[in-house]
Amino acid sequence: MRYGVYVRERVGQILFVSGVLATVEIFLLTVRASLWIGIYTALCFYGTYFLVSWQEFRREKIYFRNIMESIEGLDKKYLLPEMLGYPANQEERMLKELLEALGKSMADHVNYYKNAEQEYKEYIELWIHEVKTPIAAGKLMVENHQTENARELEAELERIEDYTEQALFYARSAHVEKDYLIRRVKLKDLVTWAVKRNKRALIAKRASIEMNGLETVVYSDEKWLAFILNQILSNSVKYGDKETLKLSFTGNEEQEQVTLAIRDNGRGIKSRDLDRVFEKGFTGSRERQARQATGLGLYLCKKLCGRLGHGIEIASTEGEGCEVRLIFPRGSYADVI
Incomplete structure:
Protein backbone atom coordinates (compact mmCIF):
# COMPACT_ATOMS: atom_id res chain seq x y z
CA MET A 1 0.00 0.00 0.00
CA MET A 106 -16.58 -23.05 0.39
CA ALA A 107 -16.38 -25.76 3.06
CA ASP A 108 -20.01 -26.73 2.44
CA HIS A 109 -19.33 -26.80 -1.31
CA VAL A 110 -16.24 -29.00 -0.91
CA ASN A 111 -17.97 -31.34 1.54
CA TYR A 112 -20.86 -31.80 -0.86
CA TYR A 113 -18.56 -33.00 -3.62
CA LYS A 114 -16.44 -35.06 -1.22
CA ASN A 115 -19.55 -36.86 -0.02
CA ALA A 116 -20.72 -37.37 -3.60
CA GLU A 117 -17.32 -38.77 -4.56
CA GLN A 118 -17.32 -41.08 -1.54
CA GLU A 119 -20.79 -42.36 -2.36
CA TYR A 120 -19.78 -43.02 -5.96
CA LYS A 121 -16.60 -44.80 -4.82
CA GLU A 122 -18.61 -47.00 -2.44
CA TYR A 123 -21.06 -47.79 -5.24
CA ILE A 124 -18.24 -48.75 -7.62
CA GLU A 125 -16.64 -51.00 -5.01
CA LEU A 126 -19.99 -52.66 -4.27
CA TRP A 127 -20.73 -53.13 -7.98
CA ILE A 128 -17.31 -54.67 -8.62
CA HIS A 129 -17.69 -57.12 -5.76
CA GLU A 130 -21.14 -58.08 -7.02
CA VAL A 131 -20.04 -58.53 -10.64
CA LYS A 132 -17.24 -60.86 -9.58
CA THR A 133 -19.85 -63.50 -8.73
CA PRO A 134 -21.24 -63.96 -12.27
CA ILE A 135 -17.69 -63.80 -13.66
CA ALA A 136 -16.61 -66.63 -11.36
CA ALA A 137 -19.78 -68.59 -12.21
CA GLY A 138 -19.09 -68.13 -15.93
CA LYS A 139 -15.53 -69.42 -15.54
CA LEU A 140 -16.76 -72.50 -13.69
CA MET A 141 -19.28 -73.21 -16.44
CA VAL A 142 -16.57 -72.87 -19.08
CA GLU A 143 -14.24 -75.25 -17.22
CA ASN A 144 -16.94 -77.94 -17.42
CA HIS A 145 -17.18 -77.57 -21.22
CA GLN A 146 -13.67 -77.63 -22.59
CA THR A 147 -14.11 -76.74 -26.25
CA GLU A 148 -12.30 -74.26 -28.46
CA ASN A 149 -15.11 -71.75 -28.12
CA ALA A 150 -15.20 -72.29 -24.36
CA ARG A 151 -11.47 -71.53 -24.09
CA GLU A 152 -11.93 -68.33 -26.06
CA LEU A 153 -14.83 -67.38 -23.82
CA GLU A 154 -12.71 -68.07 -20.73
CA ALA A 155 -10.01 -65.75 -22.06
CA GLU A 156 -12.58 -63.00 -22.51
CA LEU A 157 -13.92 -63.59 -18.98
CA GLU A 158 -10.38 -63.21 -17.65
CA ARG A 159 -10.07 -59.91 -19.52
CA ILE A 160 -13.33 -58.72 -17.96
CA GLU A 161 -12.01 -59.76 -14.55
CA ASP A 162 -8.81 -57.78 -15.13
CA TYR A 163 -10.76 -54.67 -16.14
CA THR A 164 -13.04 -54.90 -13.10
CA GLU A 165 -10.00 -55.25 -10.85
CA GLN A 166 -8.44 -52.23 -12.53
CA ALA A 167 -11.61 -50.23 -11.84
CA LEU A 168 -11.53 -51.30 -8.18
CA PHE A 169 -7.92 -50.28 -7.70
CA TYR A 170 -8.56 -47.00 -9.53
CA ALA A 171 -11.44 -46.22 -7.13
CA ARG A 172 -9.20 -46.94 -4.15
CA SER A 173 -6.04 -45.30 -5.46
CA ALA A 174 -6.86 -41.89 -3.95
CA HIS A 175 -6.73 -43.36 -0.42
CA VAL A 176 -4.15 -46.13 -0.56
CA GLU A 177 -3.00 -45.32 2.99
CA LYS A 178 -6.34 -46.60 4.36
CA ASP A 179 -6.00 -50.02 2.73
CA TYR A 180 -2.43 -51.23 2.83
CA LEU A 181 -0.27 -53.40 5.06
CA ILE A 182 3.49 -53.09 4.70
CA ARG A 183 5.29 -56.42 5.11
CA ARG A 184 8.16 -58.47 3.71
CA VAL A 185 7.47 -59.53 0.12
CA LYS A 186 9.67 -62.00 -1.74
CA LEU A 187 10.08 -60.98 -5.36
CA LYS A 188 10.10 -64.59 -6.56
CA ASP A 189 6.71 -65.31 -4.99
CA LEU A 190 5.29 -62.12 -6.48
CA VAL A 191 6.57 -62.84 -10.01
CA THR A 192 5.41 -66.47 -9.84
CA TRP A 193 1.89 -65.32 -8.90
CA ALA A 194 1.79 -62.84 -11.80
CA VAL A 195 2.98 -65.47 -14.29
CA LYS A 196 0.34 -67.96 -13.11
CA ARG A 197 -2.33 -65.25 -13.30
CA ASN A 198 -1.50 -64.71 -16.98
CA LYS A 199 -0.62 -68.31 -17.87
CA ARG A 200 -3.23 -68.71 -20.63
CA ALA A 201 -2.16 -65.56 -22.42
CA LEU A 202 1.51 -66.47 -21.99
CA ILE A 203 0.95 -69.96 -23.42
CA ALA A 204 -0.93 -68.46 -26.37
CA LYS A 205 2.07 -66.16 -27.01
CA ARG A 206 4.53 -69.08 -26.63
CA ALA A 207 6.30 -67.08 -23.99
CA SER A 208 9.71 -68.00 -22.66
CA ILE A 209 10.40 -66.67 -19.18
CA GLU A 210 13.74 -66.01 -17.50
CA MET A 211 14.08 -65.19 -13.80
CA ASN A 212 17.25 -63.94 -12.10
CA GLY A 213 18.02 -62.59 -8.63
CA LEU A 214 14.47 -62.91 -7.33
CA GLU A 215 15.41 -64.24 -3.89
CA THR A 216 15.53 -60.62 -2.75
CA VAL A 217 12.99 -59.39 -0.20
CA VAL A 218 11.36 -55.96 -0.38
CA TYR A 219 8.94 -54.14 1.92
CA SER A 220 5.60 -53.25 0.40
CA ASP A 221 1.91 -54.04 0.38
CA GLU A 222 1.64 -57.40 -1.36
CA LYS A 223 -1.83 -56.83 -2.81
CA TRP A 224 -1.08 -53.42 -4.36
CA LEU A 225 2.33 -54.52 -5.58
CA ALA A 226 0.82 -57.62 -7.19
CA PHE A 227 -1.66 -55.41 -9.04
CA ILE A 228 1.18 -53.17 -10.32
CA LEU A 229 3.22 -56.15 -11.53
CA ASN A 230 0.16 -57.72 -13.16
CA GLN A 231 -0.52 -54.51 -15.09
CA ILE A 232 3.05 -54.42 -16.38
CA LEU A 233 2.98 -58.10 -17.35
CA SER A 234 -0.41 -57.70 -19.06
CA ASN A 235 1.02 -54.89 -21.18
CA SER A 236 3.97 -57.08 -22.19
CA VAL A 237 1.57 -59.83 -23.29
CA LYS A 238 -0.85 -57.46 -25.01
CA TYR A 239 1.79 -55.67 -27.07
CA GLY A 240 4.00 -58.66 -27.84
CA ASP A 241 3.76 -58.78 -31.64
CA LYS A 242 6.56 -61.26 -32.28
CA GLU A 243 6.01 -64.98 -32.81
CA THR A 244 7.62 -65.89 -29.48
CA LEU A 245 7.34 -63.58 -26.48
CA LYS A 246 10.47 -63.38 -24.35
CA LEU A 247 10.13 -62.12 -20.80
CA SER A 248 12.82 -61.63 -18.19
CA PHE A 249 12.43 -60.72 -14.52
CA THR A 250 15.63 -59.54 -12.88
CA GLY A 251 16.10 -58.50 -9.27
CA ASN A 252 19.07 -56.34 -8.33
CA GLU A 253 20.14 -55.54 -4.79
CA GLU A 254 22.02 -52.26 -4.41
CA GLN A 255 23.22 -50.29 -1.39
CA GLU A 256 20.37 -47.76 -1.36
CA GLN A 257 17.64 -49.65 -3.21
CA VAL A 258 16.33 -52.88 -4.68
CA THR A 259 15.15 -52.95 -8.29
CA LEU A 260 12.96 -55.36 -10.21
CA ALA A 261 13.36 -55.10 -13.99
CA ILE A 262 10.70 -56.59 -16.28
CA ARG A 263 11.87 -56.78 -19.88
CA ASP A 264 10.09 -58.03 -23.02
CA ASN A 265 10.85 -58.24 -26.74
CA GLY A 266 7.55 -56.69 -27.86
CA ARG A 267 6.84 -53.80 -30.21
CA GLY A 268 8.33 -51.24 -27.85
CA ILE A 269 7.31 -47.60 -27.45
CA LYS A 270 7.97 -44.73 -29.83
CA SER A 271 10.47 -42.22 -28.48
CA ARG A 272 7.98 -39.35 -28.77
CA ASP A 273 5.51 -41.27 -26.57
CA LEU A 274 7.98 -42.42 -23.93
CA ASP A 275 7.67 -39.33 -21.71
CA ARG A 276 3.88 -39.54 -21.69
CA VAL A 277 3.16 -43.20 -20.98
CA PHE A 278 2.39 -42.50 -17.31
CA GLU A 279 -0.16 -39.79 -18.12
CA LYS A 280 -3.78 -40.54 -17.36
CA GLY A 281 -5.66 -41.64 -20.46
CA PHE A 282 -2.63 -41.53 -22.75
CA THR A 283 -2.46 -44.24 -25.43
CA GLY A 284 0.13 -44.64 -28.13
CA SER A 285 -0.65 -44.09 -31.80
CA ARG A 286 -1.08 -47.80 -32.55
CA GLU A 287 -3.38 -48.31 -29.60
CA ARG A 288 -5.52 -45.34 -30.64
CA GLN A 289 -5.93 -46.83 -34.10
CA ALA A 290 -6.82 -50.26 -32.74
CA ARG A 291 -8.84 -48.80 -29.84
CA GLN A 292 -7.39 -51.45 -27.52
CA ALA A 293 -6.06 -49.41 -24.62
CA THR A 294 -7.69 -47.39 -21.86
CA GLY A 295 -4.59 -45.41 -20.92
CA LEU A 296 -5.06 -46.26 -17.23
CA GLY A 297 -2.72 -49.22 -16.61
CA LEU A 298 0.64 -47.44 -16.38
CA TYR A 299 -1.03 -44.33 -14.95
CA LEU A 300 -2.28 -46.43 -12.02
CA CYS A 301 1.11 -48.10 -11.65
CA LYS A 302 2.81 -44.71 -11.36
CA LYS A 303 0.20 -43.38 -8.95
CA LEU A 304 0.26 -46.43 -6.68
CA CYS A 305 4.07 -46.58 -6.68
CA GLY A 306 4.11 -42.96 -5.55
CA ARG A 307 1.64 -43.72 -2.76
CA LEU A 308 3.68 -46.70 -1.57
CA GLY A 309 6.99 -44.85 -1.71
CA HIS A 310 8.32 -46.87 -4.66
CA GLY A 311 9.73 -45.67 -7.95
CA ILE A 312 8.91 -46.77 -11.47
CA GLU A 313 10.89 -46.12 -14.65
CA ILE A 314 10.45 -47.22 -18.24
CA ALA A 315 12.91 -47.52 -21.11
CA SER A 316 12.17 -48.72 -24.61
CA THR A 317 13.36 -48.89 -28.17
CA GLU A 318 10.70 -49.16 -30.82
CA GLY A 319 10.66 -52.61 -32.39
CA GLU A 320 13.05 -54.11 -29.83
CA GLY A 321 11.06 -54.24 -26.63
CA CYS A 322 10.48 -52.47 -23.37
CA GLU A 323 11.92 -52.54 -19.84
CA VAL A 324 10.05 -51.39 -16.74
CA ARG A 325 11.98 -50.98 -13.49
CA LEU A 326 10.31 -51.02 -10.08
CA ILE A 327 12.49 -49.33 -7.46
CA PHE A 328 12.21 -50.09 -3.74
CA PRO A 329 14.22 -47.68 -1.55
CA ARG A 330 15.98 -49.32 1.36
CA GLY A 331 15.56 -48.24 4.97
CA SER A 332 12.19 -46.46 5.15
CA TYR A 333 9.98 -49.49 5.75
CA ALA A 334 12.75 -51.79 6.96
CA ASP A 335 13.50 -49.48 9.91
CA VAL A 336 9.87 -49.53 10.99
CA ILE A 337 9.40 -53.28 10.64
Missing part, protein backbone atom coordinates in the same frame (compact mmCIF):
# COMPACT_ATOMS: atom_id res chain seq x y z
CA ARG A 2 1.16 3.53 -0.84
CA TYR A 3 -0.08 6.70 0.80
CA GLY A 4 -0.32 8.56 -2.54
CA VAL A 5 -2.66 5.90 -3.93
CA TYR A 6 -4.58 5.90 -0.64
CA VAL A 7 -5.15 9.67 -0.93
CA ARG A 8 -6.14 9.53 -4.62
CA GLU A 9 -8.79 6.97 -3.78
CA ARG A 10 -10.30 9.51 -1.35
CA VAL A 11 -10.62 12.46 -3.69
CA GLY A 12 -14.27 12.79 -2.73
CA GLN A 13 -13.37 13.32 0.93
CA ILE A 14 -10.75 15.92 0.00
CA LEU A 15 -13.29 17.79 -2.16
CA PHE A 16 -15.78 17.75 0.71
CA VAL A 17 -13.17 19.13 3.14
CA SER A 18 -12.24 21.77 0.56
CA GLY A 19 -15.93 22.73 0.23
CA VAL A 20 -16.30 23.13 3.99
CA LEU A 21 -13.05 25.13 4.09
CA ALA A 22 -14.29 27.42 1.29
CA THR A 23 -17.50 28.08 3.27
CA VAL A 24 -15.46 28.98 6.37
CA GLU A 25 -13.16 31.23 4.34
CA ILE A 26 -16.14 33.07 2.86
CA PHE A 27 -17.52 33.58 6.36
CA LEU A 28 -14.16 34.97 7.52
CA LEU A 29 -14.15 37.38 4.61
CA THR A 30 -17.64 38.62 5.51
CA VAL A 31 -16.49 39.39 9.08
CA ARG A 32 -13.32 40.99 7.66
CA ALA A 33 -10.91 38.60 9.38
CA SER A 34 -7.22 39.03 8.61
CA LEU A 35 -5.48 37.07 5.85
CA TRP A 36 -3.34 35.22 8.39
CA ILE A 37 -6.42 33.85 10.11
CA GLY A 38 -7.65 32.50 6.74
CA ILE A 39 -4.30 30.86 6.05
CA TYR A 40 -4.15 29.42 9.57
CA THR A 41 -7.66 28.02 9.20
CA ALA A 42 -6.80 26.37 5.88
CA LEU A 43 -3.66 24.83 7.36
CA CYS A 44 -5.65 23.51 10.32
CA PHE A 45 -8.29 21.99 8.04
CA TYR A 46 -5.89 20.27 5.65
CA GLY A 47 -3.32 19.43 8.33
CA THR A 48 -5.93 17.73 10.52
CA TYR A 49 -7.40 15.81 7.57
CA PHE A 50 -4.07 14.53 6.27
CA LEU A 51 -2.82 13.68 9.78
CA VAL A 52 -5.94 11.61 10.49
CA SER A 53 -5.79 9.98 7.05
CA TRP A 54 -2.09 9.14 7.55
CA GLN A 55 -2.84 7.46 10.88
CA GLU A 56 -5.71 5.53 9.27
CA PHE A 57 -3.47 4.57 6.36
CA ARG A 58 -0.79 3.27 8.74
CA ARG A 59 -3.35 1.25 10.73
CA GLU A 60 -4.81 -0.35 7.61
CA LYS A 61 -1.37 -1.06 6.17
CA ILE A 62 -0.25 -2.84 9.33
CA TYR A 63 -3.56 -4.74 9.53
CA PHE A 64 -3.40 -6.03 5.94
CA ARG A 65 0.32 -6.75 6.20
CA ASN A 66 -0.41 -8.96 9.21
CA ILE A 67 -3.13 -10.70 7.18
CA MET A 68 -0.71 -11.42 4.32
CA GLU A 69 1.92 -12.74 6.74
CA SER A 70 -0.70 -14.99 8.34
CA ILE A 71 -1.75 -16.32 4.93
CA GLU A 72 1.85 -17.09 3.94
CA GLY A 73 2.36 -19.01 7.18
CA LEU A 74 -0.80 -21.11 6.81
CA ASP A 75 -0.91 -24.46 5.04
CA LYS A 76 -4.72 -24.43 5.16
CA LYS A 77 -5.47 -20.88 4.12
CA TYR A 78 -9.20 -21.24 4.68
CA LEU A 79 -8.42 -21.00 8.43
CA LEU A 80 -7.40 -17.34 8.03
CA PRO A 81 -10.50 -15.91 9.85
CA GLU A 82 -9.47 -17.88 12.95
CA MET A 83 -6.04 -16.18 12.86
CA LEU A 84 -7.29 -12.58 12.62
CA GLY A 85 -8.04 -12.16 16.31
CA TYR A 86 -10.61 -9.79 17.78
CA PRO A 87 -11.50 -6.94 15.34
CA ALA A 88 -10.53 -3.42 16.47
CA ASN A 89 -13.33 -1.59 14.63
CA GLN A 90 -16.45 -2.12 12.56
CA GLU A 91 -14.60 -2.48 9.24
CA GLU A 92 -12.36 -5.23 10.58
CA ARG A 93 -15.37 -6.96 12.12
CA MET A 94 -17.24 -6.85 8.81
CA LEU A 95 -14.19 -8.19 6.96
CA LYS A 96 -13.82 -11.06 9.41
CA GLU A 97 -17.51 -11.93 9.16
CA LEU A 98 -17.27 -11.84 5.37
CA LEU A 99 -14.25 -14.16 5.33
CA GLU A 100 -15.98 -16.54 7.74
CA ALA A 101 -19.08 -16.62 5.55
CA LEU A 102 -16.97 -17.27 2.44
CA GLY A 103 -15.03 -20.00 4.24
CA LYS A 104 -18.21 -21.71 5.42
CA SER A 105 -19.71 -21.56 1.94
